[in-house]
Amino acid sequence: xxxxxxxxxxxxxxxxxxxxxxxxxxxxxxxxxxxxxxxxxxxxxxxxxxxxxxxxxxxxxxxxxxxxxxxxxxxxxxxxxxxxxxxxxxxxxxxxxxxxxxxxxxxxxxxxxxxxxxxxxxxxxxxxxxxxxxxxxxxxxxxxxxxxxxxxxxxxxxxxxxxxxxxxxxxxxxxxxxxxxxxxxxxxxxxxxxxxxxxxxxxxxxxxxxxxxxxxxxxxxxxxxxxxxxxxxxxxxxxxxxxxxxxxxxxxxxxxxxxxxxxxxxxxxxxxxxxxxxxxxxxxxxxxxxxxxxxxxxxxxxxxxxxxxxxxxxxxxxxxxxxxxxxxxxxxxxxxxxxxxxxxxxxxxxxxxxxxxxxxxxxxxxxxxxxxxxxxxxxxxxxxxxxxxxxxxxxxxxxxxxxxxxxxxxxxxxxxxxxxxxxxxxxxxxxxxxxxxxxxxxxxxxxxxxxxxxxxxxxxxxxxxxxxxxxxxxxxxxxxxxxxxxxxxxxxxxxxxxxxxxxxxxxxxxxxxxxxxxxxxxxxxxxxxxxxxxxxxxxxxxxxx
Amino acid sequence: xxxxxxxxxxxxxxxxxxxxxxxxxxxxxxxxxxxxxxxxxxxxxxxxxxxxxxxxxxxxxxxxxxxxxxxxxxxxxxxxxxxxxxxxxxxxxxxxxxxxxxxxxxxxxxxxxxxxxxxxxxxxxxxxxxxxxxxxxxxxxxxxxxxxxxxxxxxxxxxxxxxxxxxxxxxxxxxxxxxxxxxxxxxxxxxxxxxxxxxxxxxxxxxxxxxxxxxxxxxxxxxxxxxxxxxxxxxxxxx
Ligand SMILES: Cc1cc2nc3c(=O)[nH]c(=O)nc-3n(C[C@H](O)[C@H](O)[C@H](O)COP(=O)(O)O)c2cc1C
Ligand code: SF4
Ligand code: SF4
Ligand code: SF4
Ligand code: FES
Numbered sequence: 001x002x003x004x005x006x007x008x009x010x011x012x013x014x015x016x017x018x019x020x021x022x023x024x025x026x027x028x029x030x031x032x033x034x035x036x037x038x039x040x041x042x043x044x045x046x047x048x049x050x051x052x053x054x055x056x057x058x059x060x061x062x063x064x065x066x067x068x069x070x071x072x073x074x075x076x077x078x079x080x081x082x083x084x085x086x087x088x089x090x091x092x093x094x095x096x097x098x099x100x101x102x103x104x105x106x107x108x109x110x111x112x113x114x115x116x117x118x119x120x121x122x123x124x125x126x127x128x129x130x131x132x133x134x135x136x137x138x139x140x141x142x143x144x145x146x147x148x149x150x151x152x153x154x155x156x157x158x159x160x161x162x163x164x165x166x167x168x169x170x171x172x173x174x175x176x177x178x179x180x181x182x183x184x185x186x187x188x189x190x191x192x193x194x195x196x197x198x199x200x201x202x203x204x205x206x207x208x209x210x211x212x213x214x215x216x217x218x219x220x221x222x223x224x225x226x227x228x229x230x231x232x233x234x235x236x237x238x239x240x241x242x243x244x245x246x247x248x249x250x251x252x253x254x255x256x257x258x259x260x261x262x263x264x265x266x267x268x269x270x271x272x273x274x275x276x277x278x279x280x281x282x283x284x285x286x287x288x289x290x291x292x293x294x295x296x297x298x299x300x301x302x303x304x305x306x307x308x309x310x311x312x313x314x315x316x317x318x319x320x321x322x323x324x325x326x327x328x329x330x331x332x333x334x335x336x337x338x339x340x341x342x343x344x345x346x347x348x349x350x351x352x353x354x355x356x357x358x359x360x361x362x363x364x365x366x367x368x369x370x371x372x373x374x375x376x377x378x379x380x381x382x383x384x385x386x387x388x389x390x391x392x393x394x395x396x397x398x399x400x401x402x403x404x405x406x407x408x409x410x411x412x413x414x415x416x417x418x419x420x421x422x423x424x425x426x427x428x429x430x431x432x433x434x435x436x437x438x439x440x441x442x443x444x445x446x447x448x449x450x451x452x453x454x455x456x457x458x459x460x461x462x463x464x465x466x467x468x469x470x471x472x473x474x475x476x477x478x479x480x481x482x483x484x485x486x487x488x489x490x491x492x493x494x495x496x497x498x499x500x501x502x503x504x505x506x507x508x509x510x511x512x513x514x515x516x517x518x519x520x521x522x523x524x525x526x527x528x529x530x531x532x533x534x535x536x537x538x539x540x541x542x543x544x545x
Numbered sequence: 546x547x548x549x550x551x552x553x554x555x556x557x558x559x560x561x562x563x564x565x566x567x568x569x570x571x572x573x574x575x576x577x578x579x580x581x582x583x584x585x586x587x588x589x590x591x592x593x594x595x596x597x598x599x600x601x602x603x604x605x606x607x608x609x610x611x612x613x614x615x616x617x618x619x620x621x622x623x624x625x626x627x628x629x630x631x632x633x634x635x636x637x638x639x640x641x642x643x644x645x646x647x648x649x650x651x652x653x654x655x656x657x658x659x660x661x662x663x664x665x666x667x668x669x670x671x672x673x674x675x676x677x678x679x680x681x682x683x684x685x686x687x688x689x690x691x692x693x694x695x696x697x698x699x700x701x702x703x704x705x706x707x708x709x710x711x712x713x714x715x716x717x718x719x720x721x722x723x724x725x726x727x728x729x730x731x732x733x734x735x736x737x738x739x740x741x742x743x744x745x746x747x748x749x750x751x752x753x754x755x756x757x758x759x760x761x762x763x764x765x766x767x768x769x770x771x772x773x774x775x776x777x778x779x780x781x782x783x784x
Contacts, residue, residue, distance in 0.1 A: 090769065284721065303612075303717070306610070445668075456722060460699065460721050461593070463596055463640050463698075464597055464637055467677075469722070469723075473677065494636075501633065503597075504595065
């Protein structure tokens with residue numbers, strides 16, 4: 001494969017599209033598949049056959065278009081018409097209207113803020129290409145960044161571009177990606193590895209799954225560029241086995257890329273080789289923790305070990321290993337294509353670029369969005385999210401999953417970036433966002449829910465996390481059942497401190513966060529339970545008397 | 546690898562000490578008679594870092610580090626016994642006591658138990674957390690030994706000695722979190738184990754009364770671990 005050949009594939013694909021009058025993209029990601037998306041594709045296809053439109057209209061299964069709750073979604077190009085909640089029986093009507101006015105009944109306003117306020121880097125191709133066709137990706141300038149780094153840049157230059165872009169890890173903690181790459185880059189060892197963390201264990205999160213299902217080659221290209229930059233010729237993608245569609249598409253993508261020599265040995269005829277393998281995880285949250293993940297790839301039990309030494313120094317089988325999140329890798333190719341300055345111009349001073357969020361809970365537009373860092377939570381919830389359903393009053397938004405916390409109304413105008421979120425007691429996390437309305441009780445619906453998750457996902461290796469989260473859960477259970485006293489609450493607060501400061505890995509260290517943040521902002525919910533417990537007791541005593 | 550073995554100087558509780566470059570804080574502390582409590586650590590076994598009893602403060606970092614796996618570096622300033630650490634250690638120990646059933650008076654290891662010793666040394670005089678008392682059975686199917694899961698603190702010493710020293714790989718851990726427990730072979734009775742050589746090493750390294758020799762009465766079970774320092778010396782010489 002040469003640059004010219006890559007261009008030729010892109011041109012052929014674009015020409016083929018030119019020849020069509022219409023291209024119909026139907027979301028073919030997991031969520032829309034489950035709402036009859038596949039049947040819809042079939043009925044569109046047979047409609048085209050019946051109407052003999054085969055020469056002018058093509059249907060493509062595509063990736064996620066974001067408005068998952070209103071799926072299946074259909075995008076008609078070049079007109080840019082988006083239909084929502086399309087049923088297989090609507091196929092005929094849609095085809096009949098291709099040359100005339102759109103089907104009003106199904107049409108969604110693309111001018112609405114849900115679309116207008118998004119900035120798409122990671123999801124730029126999502127919904128606009130067939131994830132199972134490498135030609136589609138190449139038509140969107142896919143693999144040109146890999147070509148450029150291999151043929152024109154030194155590894156050091158690549159690392160500099162990533163550093164200058166200001167990209168930070170999207171897996172949760174926000175560690176500067178360029179810094180991590182340079183640490184692995186300077187490590188001296190004949191063998192190094194690149195690992196993609198696609199474990200995505202946060203409850204309710206599906207950002208990484210969506211990227212893998214919608215645009216898998218983007219992740220492969222990012223990993224190969226990373227391999228070139230740090231001097232690794234071997235990579236692993238660790239995906240949880242609960243993501244069968246993502247795994248299938250990744251497998252297919254690796255096979256196609258290998259066939260075109262975009263992965264494998266002597267890529268673009270250079271000295272650089274990069275081979276990728278998929279490893280499946282059994283879906284334990286703790287396996288997303290990097291040292292546990294590496295142990296799992298090595299075939300051992302997925303339990304974390306103390307860091308340092310960090311994987312950058314001592315990773316897979318003792319060799320220096322670069323481990324990044326799916327979304328982090330997905331940002332790499334566009335940064336190389338468009339330059340560090342372009343990326344750094346998006347976002348805030350210390351948080352560059354965009355972030356993908358999965359919106360859920362009491363909100364009208366549940367689904368997937370990509371927004372520039374620095375946007376306010378209010379904009380996300382009320383403009384993109386369309387606010388809360390009627391009659392519901394906003395109470396808080398939970399971000400950062402089990403390691404995060406909640407943000408009350410008073411902080412909604414704060415910019416979304418790593419530091420600001422931390423300041424108010426939560427974190428960016430991997431991008432789950434749950435809107436909580438006034439009818440919810442923060443003790444049982446938020447704190448207890450997440451502590452139960454951490455308790456059942458604790459690996460059990462260290463005492464504070466294993467026993468501490470179990471004790472925390474019991475106390476929260478007691479409080480939520482109106483059976484607790486002030487002493488129980490004091491004990492809970494103290495336990496939070498012990499578990500946070502003495503646990504071995506991030507799971508235990510972060511587990512108290514949802515409790516601490518609900519206590520900070522919604523202490524009245526806890527007090528109400530304590531009061532009810534006192535009342536119950538008083539009644540009982542009175543009855544005895 | 547010359548730099549790894551170069552001598553480093555550091556301070557432990559204000560005292561300046563020299564150490565081998567690849568030594569852990571715990572090793573250096575012990576060489577200089579500084580007491581740091583440990584439960585999962587045992588010299589000669591692959592370290593684990595799970596019990597968290599050996600946490601120390603390192604100047605310049607807010608994070609507490611387990612001394613059993615943390616290597617020293619030049620100029621490191623370690624505090625092993627601050628009030629903050631004492632408080633955390635006591636609470637972690639209480640959590641261990643609250644997890645299963647540690648009624649010492651009816652335990653074969655009463656008086657010969659590292660958990661009991663540590664509690665005494667740290668002055669842990671009560672447990673403020675509710676006892677969880679999970680349902681745990683006793684497996685007495687092995688000819689000579691038995692395991693009482695109620696006394697197990699999940700230190701995994703038995704797992705590590707069996708795989709690393711005896712090479713039998715009989716012990717393992719099943720389940721996660723608070724439900725985790727040690728198992729023999731594929732979670733079958735110890736007596737049915739096909740890999741166990743009956744060497745008794747796991748019994749000897751167990752810090753509590755969880756693993757014991759049959760026929761021992763309460764407070765009789767003494768553990769001997771002479772073979773471990775010997776093995777670790779042999780291993781160092783090989784390296
Ligand atoms: C309990 C726990 C679970 C984690 N789960 C994930 C995960 O599912 N995906 C992920 O990318 N990172 C996860 N992380 C963070 C990783 O350990 C690691 O920091 C990350 O993969 C680094 O990539 P990044 O720098 O690109 O963010 C988890 C961390 C902890 C402590
Ligand atoms: S903090 Fe929890 S998950 Fe992490 S090592 Fe300890 S027990 Fe395991
Ligand atoms: S007696 Fe020996 S072989 Fe058997 S389980 Fe214990 S350490 Fe392993
Ligand atoms: S049986 Fe003994 S040695 Fe094994 S984990 Fe339990 S307490 Fe530790
Ligand atoms: S002795 Fe260090 S963690 Fe157990």
